[in-house]
Amino acid sequence: MLPLDFIDSMRQQLGSEAEQLFQALETEPVTSIRLNDKLDVLTFDNDTDEVPWHLDGYYLNGERPQFTLDPLMHAGAYYVQEASSMFLEQVLENYLPVDSVVLDLCAAPGGKSTLISQYLGKEGLLISNEVNRQRVFILSENIQKWGNGNTVVTHNDAATFGERCANLFDCVVVDAPCSGEGMFRKDHASRDEWSLKNVKTCAERQRSILMDVWDALKPGGLLIYSTCTFNTQENEENVLWIAECLGAEILPVPHDPTWNITEGQPGYHFFPHKTRGEGFYICVLRKNEEPFAPFKVKEGKIKAHTAQPDYATQVKQWLMHPEEWALRQNDRFMTAYPMRHKTLIDYLSTQLTCISTGFGIGEERGRYIAPQHALSMAKDIKREAFPNVALDKEQALRYLRTEALMLDNVPMGSVLLTYEGVALGFAKNVGNRLNNLYPNEWRIRHL
Numbered sequence: 299m300l301p302l303d304f305i306d307s308m309r310q311q312l313g314s315e316a317e318q319l320f321q322a323l324e325t326e327p328v329t330s331i332r333l334n335d336k337l338d339v340l341t342f343d344n345d346t347d348e349v350p351w352h353l354d355g356y357y358l359n360g361e362r363p364q365f366t367l368d369p370l371m372h373a374g375a376y377y378v379q380e381a382s383s384m385f386l387e388q389v390l391e392n393y394l395p396v397d398s399v400v401l402d403l404c405a406a407p408g409g410k411s412t413l414i415s416q417y418l419g420k421e422g423l424l425i426s427n428e429v430n431r432q433r434v435f436i437l438s439e440n441i442q443k444w445g446n447g448n449t450v451v452t453h454n455d456a457a458t459f460g461e462r463c464a465n466l467f468d469c470v471v472v473d474a475p476c477s478g479e480g481m482f483r484k485d486h487a488s489r490d491e492w493s494l495k496n497v498k499t500c501a502e503r504q505r506s507i508l509m510d511v512w513d514a515l516k517p518g519g520l521l522i523y524s525t526c527t528f529n530t531q532e533n534e535e536n537v538l539w540i541a542e543c544l545g546a547e548i549l550p551v552p553h554d555p556t557w558n559i560t561e562g563q564p565g566y567h568f569f570p571h572k573t574r575g576e577g578f579y580i581c582v583l584r585k586n587e588e589p590f591a592p593f594k595v596k597e598g599k600i601k602a603h604t605a606q607p608d609y610a611t612q613v614k615q616w617l618m619h620p621e622e623w624a625l626r627q628n629d630r631f632m633t634a635y636p637m638r639h640k641t642l643i644d645y646l647s648t649q650l651t652c653i654s655t656g657f658g659i660g661e662e663r664g665r666y667i668a669p670q671h672a673l674s675m676a677k678d679i680k681r682e683a684f685p686n687v688a689l690d691k692e693q694a695l696r697y698l699r700t701e702a703l704m705l706d707n708v709p710m711g712s713v714l715l716t717y718e719g720v721a722l723g724f725a726k727n728v729g730n731r732l733n734n735l736y737p738n739e740w741r742i743r744h745l
Contacts, residue, residue: 303494304479307529315571319528322571327484329358330381330575332413334444336677336720337375350557352384354416357574366742369694369717374443374675379409380526382480382568382578385559386410386471389522389551389582390417397421398468399642403456403511406433408440410473415446420622423639425467425646427452427459438653439740445677447623448636450643451653456510462649464513466593469520472511474504480526480577483570501531505539512544517587521546524580528569533579534562546583595645609667613660616673616683623656623678630662631670634678669712671737674721681721684714694722700741703732 300320308316333340333354340346342358349355365371365378394400396418405411406428415424426441426449428434434453441449459467477497478488508523515521521540525532540546548564560567565581613632614620623634624643635643635656643655658670673679687708689697694717697703708727715722726733 299489300482301489301492304482304489304492307494311528311530312569318571319569322569323483325483325570328381328570328575329362330379330384331356331358331376332379332384332409333376334374334412334416336373336445337370341370341718349381349384350554352381352387352413355379355381355384357381366744367695369689369691369698369722370720372443372698372740372742373717373720373722374440374445375720377409377412377440377444379413380576380578382573382575383409383473383524383526384413385551385553385566385568385578385580386413386522386524387417388553389580390414392551393520393549393582393584394469395422399423399425399466399639400469400471401425401427401459401463401467401511401514402471402473403427403459403507404429404473404475405451405471406430406437408437408444410471411437411441411449412444412446414471415441415444415449418448419446420448420636421638422448423636423642424449425452425650426450427454429453429455434653435739442654442657442672443675445657445675447634447656447676447678448639450635450646450655452646453651453653456507458650459514460510460512463646464593465516465591467514467519468516469522470511470515471522471524472504472508473524474500474507474532476500476504476525476527476532477529478526479528480568480570480579482577484576497527497529497531500527501536504532504536508536508540508544512585515585516593517585519585520549521583521585522580523565523583524578526576526578528567528577528579530562533565533567533581537565537581537583540583545586545588547586549582549584551580551582595641609660609662612667613669616659616669616680618678618680625659626655631658632660632662632667633657634659634676668726668735669724671723671735674714674723679714679721681714684712684724685709686716687713687725688716689722691717695742697722697725697734697736698742700734700736700738703734705732708732 344358411426558572568578624640658672660667
């Protein structure tokens with residue numbers, strides 16, 4: 299049952315249209331995915347429809363698949379994401395150059411970050427941040443599975459960016475923690491947690507986050523503000539506060555009228571009785587231009603050392619474009635990250651709590667270096683550097699449960715396991731057994 303105060307507030311906000319919203323919130327949620335370019339075609343049995351505001355987005359009709367049982371999901375071939383939030387792509391295409399440096403401040407579990415990293419490609423850099431300790435590792439996992447090396451995952455609060463990264467970012471994305479009204483159809487428990495008091499608390503917290511991070515955004519830079527809620531307190535009122543108190547221009551986002559997006563005053567609402575997806579609000583603002591000191595990388599002691607030359611030579615042979623990657627070694631782990639952003643990433647590693655930079659490529663083990671799992675997920679892996687062994691679905695699921703594999707005619711040493719042409723991870727044939735090297739913390743625990 300919907301909270302009575304929510305019903306009253308929506309009737310005040312939407313008038314007679316509110317009844318249509320209430321009816322929509324009692325229907326089955328919509329299932330949608332966004333394809334990675336690791337996959338050329340959809341492999342679901344479901345009929346599909348295209349998400350109109352994102353070329354790689356698809357609605358899955360019929361019963362929701364058991365995604366846990368699909369090895370391609372674990373390989374990062376697609377991301378299960380609300381269709382409404384994919385509208386972020388329209389904002390990026392209209393306003394953001396692909397060589398931008400972007401901060402996704404409240405990024406877990408990673409839907410928007412993987413979308414942004416895909417948009418930026420090899421030119422730009424994404425700092426994907428999550429303040430919650432447990433959720434930041436989920437974020438890092440999803441970033442690694444997506445396979446783009448243009449992302450640094452961090453674990454910091456908003457104030458740290460405002461203080462240590464002043465005037466650095468071309469764009470800051472704040473998908474703010476909110477009261478969650480847009481999830482009422484998908485998550486009935488969120489209805490029990492909702493209250494007018496919580497709406498007020500969320501709105502105040504959102505302003506605090508925005509104030510803390512504001513200095514990190516360059517004058518002339520973009521702030522993309524979004525929530526998964528309907529009310530004006532957390533949406534329009536906060537955006538008008540940003541424009542007036544922090545100093546920004548609200549920008550329009552062109553869209554097709556047939557998409558049935560509701561224009562707020564300001565911003566854009568996705569109501570599930572009008573648009574096919576869950577509840578969502580988004581607005582884009584440009585920070586007012588003003589005299590400022592451009593961000594400069596300060597001297598700092600890098601908390602890592604250069605990779606050992608012999609190992610560096612070896613692991614570069616595992617990459618399609620080794621010249622595009624800088625290598626860094628922390629303890630026994632070696633990381634590859636974008637050469638074009640090396641100076642900035644090196645500096646950020648001294649100022650922020652970095653969970654990952656780029657992708658892991660190798661790990662020292664005694665007298666040799668072994669490929670890390672993140673390398674198998676990376677799009678720049680040179681797959682022919684390793685023997686490729688194709689698995690069927692049953693074998694792939696056993697691998698993803700970190701169970702022992704019994705495979706014939708497997709070459710000795712490290713081999714790359716694949717499913718339907720997409721890399722799943724590494725195993726090592728040591729002669730009398732095949733060691734399963736899938737990360738234990740990522741394994742499928744329940745079927």
